[in-house]
Amino acid sequence: MTNSVNAMSLQDLRNRKSVKWRQFPSDVLPLPVAEMDFPIAEPVKCALRDMIERSDTGYLGPFPEMFEAFAEFSKHRWNWNADVAQMRIATDVGVGTVEVIRTLINPGDRVMLNSPVYDNMWRWVAEVKATLVDVPLNESNLDYSLDLDAIEREYQKGIKVHILCHPHNPVGVIFSKEVLAKLADLAVKYQVKVISDEIHGPLTYEPNTFTPFLAVSDAAREVGITVTSASKGFNLAGLKCALIITSSQELKEKINSMPISVAFRASLFGAVAATAAFRDSLTWLDGVIATLNENRNLIRKLIDTQLPAIGYRIPDFGYLAWLDLSNLGLGEDPTKLILERGKLAINGGVMYGPKHTSFARLNFGTSPEIITEAFHRIQKSL
Numbered sequence: 001m002t003n004s005v006n007a008m009s010l011q012d013l014r015n016r017k018s019v020k021w022r023q024f025p026s027d028v029l030p031l032p033v034a035e036m037d038f039p040i041a042e043p044v045k046c047a048l049r050d051m052i053e054r055s056d057t058g059y060l061g062p063f064p065e066m067f068e069a070f071a072e073f074s075k076h077r078w079n080w081n082a083d084v085a086q087m088r089i090a091t092d093v094g095v096g097t098v099e100v101i102r103t104l105i106n107p108g109d110r111v112m113l114n115s116p117v118y119d120n121m122w123r124w125v126a127e128v129k130a131t132l133v134d135v136p137l138n139e140s141n142l143d144y145s146l147d148l149d150a151i152e153r154e155y156q157k158g159i160k161v162h163i164l165c166h167p168h169n170p171v172g173v174i175f176s177k178e179v180l181a182k183l184a185d186l187a188v189k190y191q192v193k194v195i196s197d198e199i200h201g202p203l204t205y206e207p208n209t210f211t212p213f214l215a216v217s218d219a220a221r222e223v224g225i226t227v228t229s230a231s232k233g234f235n236l237a238g239l240k241c242a243l244i245i246t247s248s249q250e251l252k253e254k255i256n257s258m259p260i261s262v263a264f265r266a267s268l269f270g271a272v273a274a275t276a277a278f279r280d281s282l283t284w285l286d287g288v289i290a291t292l293n294e295n296r297n298l299i300r301k302l303i304d305t306q307l308p309a310i311g312y313r314i315p316d317f318g319y320l321a322w323l324d325l326s327n328l329g330l331g332e333d334p335t336k337l338i339l340e341r342g343k344l345a346i347n348g349g350v351m352y353g354p355k356h357t358s359f360a361r362l363n364f365g366t367s368p369e370i371i372t373e374a375f376h377r378i379q380k381s382l
């Protein structure tokens with residue numbers, strides 16, 4: 001039996017120093033940025049306390065135990081034999097992705113995204129001075145999928161890198177192994193490298209299956225680079241440590257050509273915490289998933305009983321609800337009015353894609369009381 005992990009009280013959360021709790025005045029309920037409101041796993045706390053006790057606060061160097069912990073975790077959760085010899089460290093998933101792209105493109109080269117998609121990905125493409133090519137996801141009743149035909153048409157015109165959000169934030173969808181295999185075949189055919197951002201993978205709900213891109217097929221292993229970390233699954237974003245993983249020899253050499261500073265800019269605390277997370281914190285992770293599972297169903301219930309005009313598809317993973325607010329009568333930018341009138345902060349859909357102005361992303365990695373209050377505040381804004 002799984003013991004669910006409960007969120008901290010609102011009073012304790014308001015004492016947190018992270019951006020989620022500092023970005024807005026205290027009368028605003030903040031459910032935007034992707035941080036969870038749970039206490040972190042006890043093994044992670046112990047590992048960090050031990051570092052502090054021993055004043056072990058220097059730079060991060062070789063850290064094979066994190067690679068081994070991740071390999072074991074991936075084998076156990078996803079039946080993926082990730083190769084520790086092909087793993088590298090980066091500060092976070094954002095820095096890792098940007099640095100990987102730098103080894104693969106020249107400025108001006110075309111890089112693909114699939115909107116609506118995690119807002120920072122747009123900035124990563126700008127940061128490497130690439131030309132952005134957006135091939136929006138197909139959508140049917142808020143169920144989204146990759147548009148493989150449109151993707152092929154753009155691949156044909158020349159794409160150097162495709163940044164895949166897998167699982168896909170904010171729409172809550174996990175792409176199937178079969179679809180990913182087709183994508184990988186296209187990438188081989190048109191010589192596209194696929195960077196798979198798998199940061200949300202650990203938060204997959206059963207019976208859905210998350211297949212890491214490098215576990216999909218030989219073609220995927222030829223073109224794929226995974227960038228991931230413990231930061232979403234285990235709520236460790238502030239500790240700064242991510243993994244870059246390849247399977248092909250060619251891509252391994254590319255990754256090895258990155259400046260050595262890429263690894264040095266990660267944090268020792270991040271590596272220690274990630275190791276304790278992937279190796280020792282599976283019970284906690286299952287507890288969090290059990291709580292989030294209740295929360296995603298609670299949102300369904302709150303919408304059905306109080307705000308049926310909101311469109312919502314229960315997500316396949318994680319703690320992000322993608323809400324269609326277009327029928328609420330709140331105009332062009334519903335989240336602005338919800339903040340002004342209801343004092344609830346949620347991210348506007350336009351952050352994720354230009355056509356999604358009337359959508360919002362709500363973070364439900366919190367308590368049922370806070371979620372209920374959030375929907376009460378949406379109702380008050382009408």
Ligand SMILES: Cc1ncc(COP(=O)(O)O)c(C=O)c1O
Pocket residue numbers: 034091092093094095118165169197199200229231237242
């Ligand atoms: C898909 C995705 N990638 C990356 C990140 C950020 O990761 P990091 O802080 O490691 O850059 C997030 C954060 O929400 C995310 O949703």
